[in-house]
Amino acid sequence: MATTVLLPAGFNDFHGNTPAVEGLRMAIAAGRLPHSLILAGPQGAGKYTLALMLTMALECERQPRELWSTGQSLATYCGVCRNCVRIGSAIALDELVAAAVAAREELRETDKKETRVLIQQHPDVLIVPPDPPQLLIKLGQVRTLIAAAQYVPAEAPRKVFVITAGNFMKEAANSLLKVLEEPPDYAHIILCAENPGELLPTIRSRCALVRLGALPVEELEMLLADRRPEWQPRHRELVARLAQGAAGRALNFDLESYVAARADALLLLRSGMDDPDHSALFRMTETYRAGAEGQTRTTVLLRTMGLLLEDLLLLCAGTPERVRNVDLRAELERISAAVSFEWIERSSRGLDKVTSGMRRNLLRNLSLDAFAGQLAEKVQ
């Protein structure tokens, strides 16, 4: 999606789940944040963002406090000290993981197998993302975590380990148990999990569990009405739906790029309809050139296309209330009436192919043209 992830400037900019967040901040201020913590909640609830914010609150050189009306002290972070800046830079997780994976690709085959993807922007904070391509937390990653946990922090008050997802390889989960059983005094392990039920019961029982809920669409719309008054209400509703419960994603949404990409995606979709305008189509695909900028635009286009196909599927399935591109509902209804389930499914598979071709650097506009041709063939 066309968004840049930004770290909230402070806890007051982390929307939703206030009681849970305040409980954690109070615990940090009192020096009793559990050493092993599960942040559980659906995608977009802000688990990873909150994990980083808590880490900054633990590690901030200035250790600022906010006084609550009840007299209780809440931990926060300054955002500008050397610890905050380095830890905060890990918010761009997708980009950091992509760079680490690309660096691994450059290694010799034998080294590749030994190299696990880990993100370390600060010597005392280790981020453990699911390792591609299987996207599981692997034994090698947990072993690195355990080894690092043996050393006292070098530059910050604490050692913090953030595991960004709850899907473990079995031996990795078993291995993690050891450190959860007896974490060193200075160490905190924060495990983000969509579904804590998938974790080993022995892991769950050794961790404190904090649940985060996704924000309802209406609440996000209200937030956007307040913070993005310049947007039209139909666009605010659109972004509220696309953000999938995540306030940060909604507030940082790049509406302009999304709407531009969607116009192109619609042109592609229409090429699969009765009366395609081929010259407009080729003029459009021509603009998707090679190079970094072209790659970013193409990625947004393909994701947007995927969302439109999902919406068509929702309309065909008789669940129009779940459509996300609400401002285009009439147009999408018209298209959905003209196509079949099968066409949508095959188009989605075609889209997956273009996406993986992109990763292999096939000529972009050619594969887009081929995809458009494919859409046209498969109508009905």
Ligand SMILES: [Zn+2]
């Ligand atoms: Zn700081």
